[in-house]
Structure formats: C-alpha cells, structure tokens
Amino acid sequence: MKRVSKKNQRWKDHYSERARQEQYPARSVYKLKEAQKKFRLIKKGDRVLDLGCSPGSWMLYVAELIGKQGRILGIDRKAVTHKMPPQAATLTADVLTIDRAWIEKQELLNHFDVVLSDMAPATTGNKMLDATRSFQLCQAALNVAEMALKPGGSFICKIFQGEEFKEFSESIRIRFRNHRIFKPRSSRKESKEIFIVGMGCKGQYTNI
Numbered sequence: 001m002k003r004v005s006k007k008n009q010r011w012k013d014h015y016s017e018r019a020r021q022e023q024y025p026a027r028s029v030y031k032l033k034e035a036q037k038k039f040r041l042i043k044k045g046d047r048v049l050d051l052g053c054s055p056g057s058w059m060l061y062v063a064e065l066i067g068k069q070g071r072i073l074g075i076d077r078k079a080v081t082h083k084m085p086p087q088a089a090t091l092t093a094d095v096l097t098i099d100r101a102w103i104e105k106q107e108l109l110n111h112f113d114v115v116l117s118d119m120a121p122a123t124t125g126n127k128m129l130d131a132t133r134s135f136q137l138c139q140a141a142l143n144v145a146e147m148a149l150k151p152g153g154s155f156i157c158k159i160f161q162g163e164e165f166k167e168f169s170e171s172i173r174i175r176f177r178n179h180r181i182f183k184p185r186s187s188r189k190e191s192k193e194i195f196i197v198g199m200g201c202k203g204q205y206t207n208i
C-alpha cells in the first residue's frame with residue numbers, strides 16, 4: 001500500500017475541512033475555483049454542462065457564478081443527491097454512451113457556453129491502465145462538447161497524464177483557438193491529474 005506523507009495528509013485535511021465548512025460535498029471544488037480565477041471562463045447568465053458532476057460541488061460553485069439567469073446541467077452515472085439551486089438540473093447517464101441522437105432527444109444541441117469534465121475512472125493502481133481509461137473519458141467528453149458547445153465556447157477537462165496525453169492535447173489544440181494545460185495547487189503533487197482548457201471552440205467536427 002502507498003504511504004501518504006504527513007505533508008500530503010495535511011493537504012488532504014485542509015481542503016476536505018474547508019469544503020466541509022463551506023458546505024461543498026467535495027474538495028474538488030477548489031480545483032475549479034483555481035481554474036476560474038486564472039481563466040475567467042464562466043460568466044453570469046452562462047449555460048454550463050458539467051460531465052461527471054456527482055456529488056455536485058462544481059455544480060454548486062458554477063450556480064453561484066452564473067446566477068439565477070444562468071443554467072447548469074450536470075450528468076453523471078451516479079445520481080446527485082445533494083440539494084441543488086433552481087438554476088441546476090441533473091441527469092443520470094453514462095457519458096461513454098452519449099451520442100448525437102441522445103443529445104438531440106435531450107434538446108441539448110449547441111446550447112452551452114462552457115462544458116466541464118471532472119470525470120475520473122475508478123482507479124486500479126495500474127497507472128497506465130488508469131491513464132488509458134481517463135483518456136477514453138476525455139474523448140467522450142470532447143465528443144459531447146463538440147456537439148453541445150456554442151461556437152466560441154470553452155471546455156475544461158481533467159485527464160490523467162499518460163501515453164495518450166499528447167494525442168488528447170492535440171485534439172484540443174486543433175478544435176479551439178487557444179488551449180492551456182493547468183495543474184491546480186489544490187491537486188496532489190504526486191497525482192497524475194491535470195486539466196486541459198480549450199478556449200474559443202472553432203465549430204462542430206464529426207471525426208473524433
């Protein structure tokens with residue numbers, strides 16, 4: 001079993017405790033807060049799609065940013081049980097199975113200013129396998145983002161760095177006017193997770 005250093009334990013306690021005090025169901029909210037501070041992608045009145053949204057801390061934070069006129073839709077294969085504000089709605093679905101027909105049926109096409117993905121596979125301890133599964137989730141998220149984003153919209157996606165990281169980063173580079181790689185301070189130093197941010201979606205592509 002991997003030993004957790006005292007420093008990392010303090011880190012874990014700090015962010016978990018802060019989330020508890022600020023009434024967010026997960027400490028992952030601080031990663032999005034850092035991304036928002038840096039890139040300012042989510043604005044008042046925006047429509048935001050959050051993939052892998054459970055237990056719902058990103059949704060609560062996004063709801064604060066977009067205000068009552070905005071809309072946030074969260075999708076996760078696990079149901080969200082935390083109470084959400086009126087501008088938030090959730091769907092229980094596996095993002096790997098979402099296709100154009102499903103999106104059209106949900107009337108989601110081309111409506112979102114920002115698509116977020118904090119999806120993560122259940123980790124196995126095998127870093128290569130975990131990274132490959134993370135890459136598959138990222139590809140599914142990008143596929144959905146391309147169908148659901150307005151031209152000019154933005155995409156923030158978590159990926160576990162591995163062999164496929166360059167390929168995914170290149171997919172973002174060609175589909176968005178600008179892209180950035182971002183490692184939040186609130187993410188564990190030894191964690192392989194990193195965020196790719198695409199800004200200014202160029203339009204819709206069909207070949208992923």
Ligand SMILES: C[S@@+](CC[C@H](N)C(=O)[O-])C[C@H]1O[C@@H](n2cnc3c(N)ncnc32)[C@H](O)[C@@H]1O
Nearest residue numbers: 052054055056057058076077094095118119120
């Ligand atoms: C780190 S958690 C997200 C935390 C969330 N951002 C928050 O702040 O509350 C990752 C989520 O990804 C979801 N997930 C993983 N694979 C998925 C898939 N194929 N479809 C939908 N959700 C998935 C998991 O169920 C889990 O809830």
